[in-house]
Amino acid sequence: MSDNMLMHFSSNSSNQSDPSLPTKLAKLEARMAGKGTATQAVQAAWPPVSSVKYGEDAVEAVSSSDSDDDVGGEFLIQPNTQKRRKVQQEDSATSLRQPEGVAEGRARTVESLDSKVGADEVNKKKQGRGRGRPATTGKGRGSKSNDQARSHISHCMVSQSNGQLENSSHAEIWSKEQAGNDEWASLEEDETSLRTKVASLEEELRKSRQEALDNQQMRNQLEKELKDVKDQEQQMKPKRVKIISDLLISVSKAERQEARMKIRQDSLRLGNVGVIRAGTIISETWEDGQTLKDLNAHLRHLLETKEAIERHRKSLKKRQSDKGDGSDVEGGMSEEDFLVQDEICKSRLASIKREEETSLRERDRYELEKGRLIREMKRVRDEDGSRFNNFQILNHRYALLNLLGKGGFSEVYKAYDLVEYRYVACKLHGLNAQWSEEKKQSYIRHAIREYNIHKGLIHHHIVRLWDIFEIDQNTFCTVLEHCSGKDLDAILKATPTLPEREARIIIVQIFQGLVYLNKRPQKIIHYDLKPGNVLFDEIGVAKVTDFGLSKIVEDDVGSQGMELTSQGAGTYWYLPPECFEISKIPLISSKVDVWSAGVLFYQMLFGKRPFGHDQTQERILREDTIIKAHRVEFPSRPSVSNEAKDLIRRCLTYNQAERPDVLTIAQDPYLSYAKK
């Protein structure tokens, strides 16, 4: 780019405002006419190619030449034609060549930065600077300036050759020159900042690469460690399983020992099973323990004392009345003596009554303990008689521990899942070898049906069913969530009535489980809700279990419900009247479970079932107890809130059509703990 040239000319053009210009021009005219050596002088005035300067240096250089003009103006004298030729030569040969190379270099730099830093930023700046000009590259801009410079130079030369300096074109050149300088400085600034950015990005890139390398190494290292740990784990697994099951076995053995020892101790107090022989028939009978014997003897003694006092009191009264009519003249008891004697008897009787009440309460407690003892004895006996009592590991996974209880056709063992590392309950279903093949198949079908219903139920208040597998031809096992608390039946046997607050939270949880069963795409009727099928986990969360009698409500059932095909099954105290219908096949719905829940709640509050409490299943059926259960009665004690009674009345609505279903009754405010 011919910046120096522009400087040069623009410097000269500044002379246009010099007031001595006409004089100088006259001088020049004279010299042109008189001196022939002017050409060499002009050549000396142009800077040599190698000494071309740019920017401020160039301005200085030109300024100094201006001062030369002032002092030694003869060096600038030349004919206009010669001057034009000279400029043209210089223009093509030297002055323009080198600046163009520089401009190209500059453009290259910008281009390379463009590619490194991103075209956007550079373009933005280009656009900002080049507003009002056609878009062009750095090189383009440089070339254009050159072109402009060249055209101005030639224009200027032409003007000079005509002997006229045009003020306006000089100003234009000057301003363009200035703009070029500014642009150049700004480009340099851009270049520096972009270079800095590139350097910092390169540094960042280097660091990131290093980091990636480090991470990769770390990953390789961790993968190796993980593999080692897994290998070790694999090697250790059988050892660990062995250690865990050994520990569990020793704990279970200790528990078994403790259970048997406790039975022995409690038997002394509460009683034991004795054997009585009648001819060839041997039967078992219960013999009370010493504490119960003592307690009963004490109660008998209190009764005898009470009777004696009452006899004595009667005779006192008789003597007193005999004295009144003159028949007892020797008795000699004054009126006051009689009153004192009578008061003594009354006071003694009151004290005996208190003692009797205490002893009776104690005996009730002992009776409950006795019941628990009898159940525990049965459990231990079942455990001793079970073929699974020797700590087997089932299905390579479930370590059987102690027997939890025995049902109609099953034994439930506490077990430990050696894969999931948690306690479970293994329910071992045994097919009776005496059964016909048909009965066995029916039992298996039934169990699979139960499994298929139960396995899909995942709710906080429903016992989870984890697994099912076959043990042998006549036995299979279902694996359930272990509930380490007692079941509701055991709780009610130990404490027949619960405070309303406790009963309420239990029934609320049961209804939550029922709501879940009725909100599923396929509704389920449990059909066997009773205290034995409500279990508690270690923190007391109630969970409904045993879906052996449950029914799936098909989509196409009418509003009245589905047909009950298994009539006769279930526990009669807890079933509603429609289940006892014999004139036609009953239609049932979730309202069966609403009735059962009502019976359960009643039992928890009042310590007995509302209908047929003391009756056997057979008697309930025979006497149509439930068919006659039109109205529920509430005992006066314990006192229970009206809200609780209202809920029970709604659940025990005789007419099935009027009884609310599960989702409706669940809206009852009594079943909600939300703040009003």
Ligand SMILES: Nc1ncnc2c1ncn2[C@@H]1O[C@H](COP(=O)(O)OP(=O)(O)OP(=O)(O)O)[C@@H](O)[C@H]1O
């Ligand atoms: N998931 C469980 N967790 C803890 N204990 C359980 C579990 N399931 C059952 N039990 C206990 O095992 C015992 C027997 O249970 P099972 O369900 O076989 O009894 P059942 O209902 O009397 O029998 P059936 O279902 O044959 O009528 C009961 O004492 C019960 O509390």
